Amino acid sequence: MDSNSSFYAYGSRRRISVFFPLLLIIAGVVLLLTNMKLVDWDLWDAIFILWPVVFIAGGLDGLIQGENPVWQVFWLGVGVLLLMGNLGYLAWSSWDIVVRLWPLLLVAAGLSVLAGKSNVGRLISAGMVVALLGGALLLLSQAPLPVATVEGDRISQSLDGAGKSDVDLNLSAGKLRLAAMPESTGQIEGVLRQQDTRNVEQSHYVSQDTAHFALRSTAVAIWVPFGPNRHQNEWDLRVNPEAPLTLKVSLGAGEMDVNLTDTVVERARLNMGAGSVVVTLPDEGRFEAQVEGGVGSITILLPRTMAARVRTNTALADLDLPSDFVEDGDAWRSSNITGADSVVDLTINLAIGRAVIRYLGE
Numbered sequence: 112m113d114s115n116s117s118f119y120a121y122g123s124r125r126r127i128s129v130f131f132p133l134l135l136i137i138a139g140v141v142l143l144l145t146n147m148k149l150v151d152w153d154l155w156d157a158i159f160i161l162w163p164v165v166f167i168a169g170g171l172d173g174l175i176q177g178e179n180p181v182w183q184v185f186w187l188g189v190g191v192l193l194l195m196g197n198l199g200y201l202a203w204s205s206w207d208i209v210v211r212l213w214p215l216l217l218v219a220a221g222l223s224v225l226a227g228k229s230n231v232g233r234l235i236s237a238g239m240v241v242a243l244l245g246g247a248l249l250l251l252s253q254a255p256l257p258v259a260t261v262e263g264d265r266i267s268q269s270l271d272g273a274g275k276s277d278v279d280l281n282l283s284a285g286k287l288r289l290a291a292m293p294e295s296t297g298q299i300e301g302v303l304r305q306q307d308t309r310n311v312e313q314s315h316y317v318s319q320d321t322a323h324f325a326l327r328s329t330a331v332a333i334w335v336p337f338g339p340n341r342h343q344n345e346w347d348l349r350v351n352p353e354a355p356l357t358l359k360v361s362l363g364a365g366e367m368d369v370n371l372t373d374t375v376v377e378r379a380r381l382n383m384g385a386g387s388v389v390v391t392l393p394d395e396g397r398f399e400a401q402v403e404g405g406v407g408s409i410t411i412l413l414p415r416t417m418a419a420r421v422r423t424n425t426a427l428a429d430l431d432l433p434s435d436f437v438e439d440g441d442a443w444r445s446s447n448i449t450g451a452d453s454v455v456d457l458t459i460n461l462a463i464g465r466a467v468i469r470y471l472g473e
Contacts, residue, residue, distance in 0.1 A: 133168040137161070160197045166190030181236045185219040188244035212247055264303040266326070266348065268315055273298075273322035275377075276354040283328035284364040285344025291352040291373040298322050301348035322354075350374060362386070372414075376400070383407060391471065392417055395453040403460040411457065411468040418451035420444045421459065421468065428461040432468050 141161065170187025174180060196208050222236040270276065276298050280287070292300065303311065314325045328344075344365075350356060351374075358379045360369065367383055370391040379400040381388060390402060391412040402409050413419055413433075421443045423430055435446040448454060459466050 133171065134164070137164055137168075161194070163190045163193035163197065166193065179223060180234065181219060181223040184241060185215075185244070188241065189215075192244065192247060215243060215247065218243060264311075265301070266303065266313070267297060267300045268313075268322075268324050269297045270322045270351065270354060271298075271315075271317050273317045273320055274354060275321040275357070276351050277321050277323045277357045278350055278359070279323070279325040280346075280348075280360045280362075281325070281327040282346060282360075282362050283344065284362070285346065286366045286368075287346045287348070287360070287362055288368045288370075289346075289348045289350065289360070290370040292349040293352075295351055295353045297351065298354070299324055299348060299350050301346065304345040304347075321357075383409075392455055397452075397454050399456045399458075401458040401460070404462070404464060404466075406463045407461075408464050409459060409461055409466045411459070411466075412471045413445075413455075413468055414471045415447075416453055418445050418448040418454045419457055419468070420448060420454065421457045423458075423466065424460045425466055426461075427463045429465045430459075431466070433470055436468075 166186045167190035170183045170185070170190060173183035173186070192208055192212075222239055225236060278299055280289075298315075312325075312327045314323075316323050326346075350358070353375060355375045355377045356379075357377050358369075358371075358381075360367065360380070361382045362384070364383075364385040366386055367381065367388045369379075369381060369389070371379070371393045372391055374393055376393055376396055376398045378398060379390075381390060381400075381402045383404045385406045386404075387408045387410075388402060388404060389410045389412070390400075392400070392414060394414045394416045396417075402411065419436075420439070421432070421436070422441065423443070432443055433445070436443045437446065457468075459468075
């Protein structure tokens with residue numbers, strides 16, 4: 112056989128890679144379902160949920176190409192497990208699975224070496240990988256991830272005669288809910304659901320008619336964005352509805368829901384490393400607010416009675432504003448800002464994700 116016939120024989124055995132075509136097909140289907148409102152995802156929701164599809168497409172591509180089936184079956188199975196975790200079909204989320212089952216990677220590597228180049232050995236090793244992943248699936252579908260938490264640890268702090276309130280929350284990872292007290296009974300109160308309350312520090316002092324309260328997490332906590340165990344730490348807090356409030360919140364990762372309805376805000380600064388932030392602004396007042404995020408989503412709910420001037424810095428983020436907002440130099444402003452009694456000067460900084468401002472109730 113000459114070199115040309117060898118070349119054509121080799122070429123006939125090659126398969127066309129399906130990796131990128133599969134990703135394009137899946138991306139097209141997801142975008143179509145989103146545009147038709149058949150799923151309530153946006154682009155970033157889809158990315159956060161469907162990222163394990165990369166492993167599935169890579170495994171299928173390797174099998175079609177005739178590569179070592181041990182690794183291809185492994186990546187295909189891992190992708191299926193992670194995707195099922197993200198979609199809520201397993202008790203553990205995809206990040207729980209990665210953190211705890213990564214030693215299976217070493218098992219797959221060992222089986223691949225033992226199989227060598229023997230087709231029979233590779234098939235046997237691939238079958239063992241399937242059995243291991245099947246056992247992992249059984250475990251993940253039945254065994255919830257254990258989380259050591261302390262339920263019901265309460266926070267209660269009075270104003271100690273002060274007329275104003277300064278609240279500084281510096282938290283690690285989890286879910287924060289903050290709103291106004293139903294009555295003016297103190298500076299701040301609430302309940303913690305914390306992995307270890309020994310990792311929480313509180314401080315309080317009064318200076319020049321202002322009560323200063325600080326709550327800080329002193330340990331790093333693991334946060335996972337999906338699954339039943341994503342809220343390993345939860346803080347449910349209430350602030351005084353009458354005392355003028357200066358609020359500073361920093362959350363490393365997780366979910367932040369800050370409802371400032373019925374509060375008197377002087378300044379607010381909210382920072383999220385990775386995750387989602389939802390802020391409901393008060394019905395009235397004149398104040399400055401800054402909302403920052405690294406990766407994730409920011410949603411600002413704006414009452415119709417509150418006019419807004421907005422400055423944004425969104426590097427790789429989508430920005431969605433109400434239709435009546437108009438551009439004003441380097442900022443945006445609502446149509447009702449002229450002569451308005453209640454105005455918020457709002458700054459939004461987001462590196463990657465989506466920032467949305469919409470009117471409350473719409």
